[in-house]
Amino acid sequence: MQGANTKIVLCRNQTIKSKPKMHSKLHLLVLSVGLLIFLPALAPTTQGQFTERQAVIGEQRTIVILVELKDVPQFREKEYFKDLIFNRVSDYYRQVSNNLTWISGDVVGWYPINRTLQEIVDARSGDLFKFLKAFATEAVMLADRDADFSKYNKFVIIHSARRAVSGNTSYTLYGPDIPTNDGIKIDRIQIGASDDSFIVTVHEFGHNLGGLVDLYDARLFRERRYSSVFVGPWDVMSNDNRYKTPTFFAWNRIRLGWIPDSRIKDIKPGETAQVNLTAINIGTQGIQAIRVRTSPFTYYLAEVRLKRGLDSTLPSEGMIVTYINETVPFGRGPARVMDANPATATLDDAAFSISGNTIYVDAQNDISFVVTKTSAISYLVSATTAQRGALAQKAHDSIRSVNQSIAERKSDQDMLTVLKEATAEYEKGNFEGSLAAIGKVDPPSSQEQQLPQIVIFAQLALLLVILPVVYLGLRRKSATKEG
Ligand SMILES: [Ca+2]
Numbered sequence: 058m059q060g061a062n063t064k065i066v067l068c069r070n071q072t073i074k075s076k077p078k079m080h081s082k083l084h085l086l087v088l089s090v091g092l093l094i095f096l097p098a099l100a101p102t103t104q105g106q107f108t109e110r111q112a113v114i115g116e117q118r119t120i121v122i123l124v125e126l127k128d129v130p131q132f133r134e135k136e137y138f139k140d141l142i143f144n145r146v147s148d149y150y151r152q153v154s155n156n157l158t159w160i161s162g163d164v165v166g167w168y169p170i171n172r173t174l175q176e177i178v179d180a181r182s183g184d185l186f187k188f189l190k191a192f193a194t195e196a197v198m199l200a201d202r203d204a205d206f207s208k209y210n211k212f213v214i215i216h217s218a219r220r221a222v223s224g225n226t227s228y229t230l231y232g233p234d235i236p237t238n239d240g241i242k243i244d245r246i247q248i249g250a251s252d253d254s255f256i257v258t259v260h261e262f263g264h265n266l267g268g269l270v271d272l273y274d275a276r277l278f279r280e281r282r283y284s285s286v287f288v289g290p291w292d293v294m295s296n297d298n299r300y301k302t303p304t305f306f307a308w309n310r311i312r313l314g315w316i317p318d319s320r321i322k323d324i325k326p327g328e329t330a331q332v333n334l335t336a337i338n339i340g341t342q343g344i345q346a347i348r349v350r351t352s353p354f355t356y357y358l359a360e361v362r363l364k365r366g367l368d369s370t371l372p373s374e375g376m377i378v379t380y381i382n383e384t385v386p387f388g389r390g391p392a393r394v395m396d397a398n399p400a401t402a403t404l405d406d407a408a409f410s411i412s413g414n415t416i417y418v419d420a421q422n423d424i425s426f427v428v429t430k431t432s433a434i435s436y437l438v439s440a441t442t443a444q445r446g447a448l449a450q451k452a453h454d455s456i457r458s459v460n461q462s463i464a465e466r467k468s469d470q471d472m473l474t475v476l477k478e479a480t481a482e483y484e485k486g487n488f489e490g491s492l493a494a495i496g497k498v499d500p501p502s503s504q505e506q507q508l509p510q511i512v513i514f515a516q517l518a519l520l521l522v523i524l525p526v527v528y529l530g531l532r533r534k535s536a537t538k539e540g
């Protein structure tokens with residue numbers, strides 16, 4: 058297998074119920090999309106596998122070949138697939154790429170193919186690539202007499218069966234090398250079922266258009282467990298569609314050529330830069346990613362994702378920090394989203410924001426990312442050293458504490474002034490200045506703030522004890538007098 062140029066990307070769509078012992082919030086979750094990647098040629102390597110970029114720019118000329126299996130009559134008209142791919146999926150890619158790419162082309166067929174549904178199902182337990190290559194070659198041959206394949210650069214086959222009965226699987230074949238009579242060979246082709254959902258089709262086009270890889274844990278997926286453990290809901294190449302169809306995170310947008318180097322701020326570990334980071338899903342202005350390389354094949358990407366447009370159904374919003382290790386094979390987590398809230402297993406709350414966890418620190422690599430200020434479409438982020446990240450945390454905690462004590466005391470002019478100053482310095486990334494400002498006042502510690510309540514409680518308790526004693530004492534005294 059090693060050294061072969063063939064690759065298979067498999068994308069499954071299954072209904073999976075995670076086992077109850079899984080993450081508490083996830084165990085009831087029904088995933089309608091699960092995705093599996095299978096790479097016969099790929100073993101773990103010491104080199105980056107993702108350095109080669111395939112920019113996906115402009116019109117994607119696509120031919121969709123409909124093939125009718127011997128035992129499954131087709132049930133959908135060509136028009137359905139034209140609408141799905143050239144309107145809906147194309148619109149998605151147009152929107153997510155900011156008009157950089159779209160899908161157009163033709164649907165041909167239905168061609169009767171000399172294959173059965175059972176063969177598709179059985180192929181999964183045999184030499185799958187061999188079967189799929191033969192299947193695709195036959196489909197291309199059937200269409201070849203009508204179609205001029207040289208007019209297209211993207212190729213799709215859809216068979217007549219439903220995905221639930223055909224193994225819940227869609228495929229994108231890499232390297233099948235299928236000949237045509239139009240002077241071109243097809244080196245990548247997508248094979249789907251007649252009722253593949255929108256998200257599956259979008260995901261599959263991610264493989265087909267840009268050579269993107271699946272981002273879930275392949276082992277967990279095979280075990281039919283919740284597998285979106287590396288990226289959660291933050292990219293459509295993960296297999297988490299609880300939040301409808303998310304867009305792409307920075308890594309994939311950069312790979313697709315949608316974010317040029319001019320919109321990426323590169324800094325080295327140990328350096329500090331204050332970056333106004335425009336949300337990656339909003340427009341094409343400003344800096345949209347911070348990249349910090351830790352070795353030739355490892356780096357961090359920080360980006361801002363806001364609940365807007367296609368991302369409006371995301372579970373949270375904020376700064377997303379991703380660690381890329383290009384030496385890790387896909388299916389094992391070459392890209393991992395860092396969790397702003399590691400106390401919960403889910404990555405739904407992985408976004409760093411000013412109101413929640415605001416600072417990511419990697420002490421080992423001397424890197425931290427600090428959200429210092431947010432606005433409607435951008436975040437002010439300080440990319441800095443681990444030490445300054447710790448300082449930022451201290452300043453952030455102090456500001457929060459002052460804020461709290463002001464709220465408790467209703468109003469305190471001195472402290473309000475201090476708070477304003479400390480916050481302004483913090484926003485500039487001057488964490489020392491922020492702490493120095495706070496040092497001018499003596500914000501009560503949380504213990505001290507609790508004290509008055511304890512005192513009041515103690516006083517009340519004392520009163521409850523003393524009052525009856527005094528009352529009884531008085532009564533006795535008056536009784537003695539009477540006696
Ligand atoms: Ca032809």
Ligand SMILES: [Ca+2]
Nearest residue numbers: 396398401403
């Ligand atoms: Ca979490």
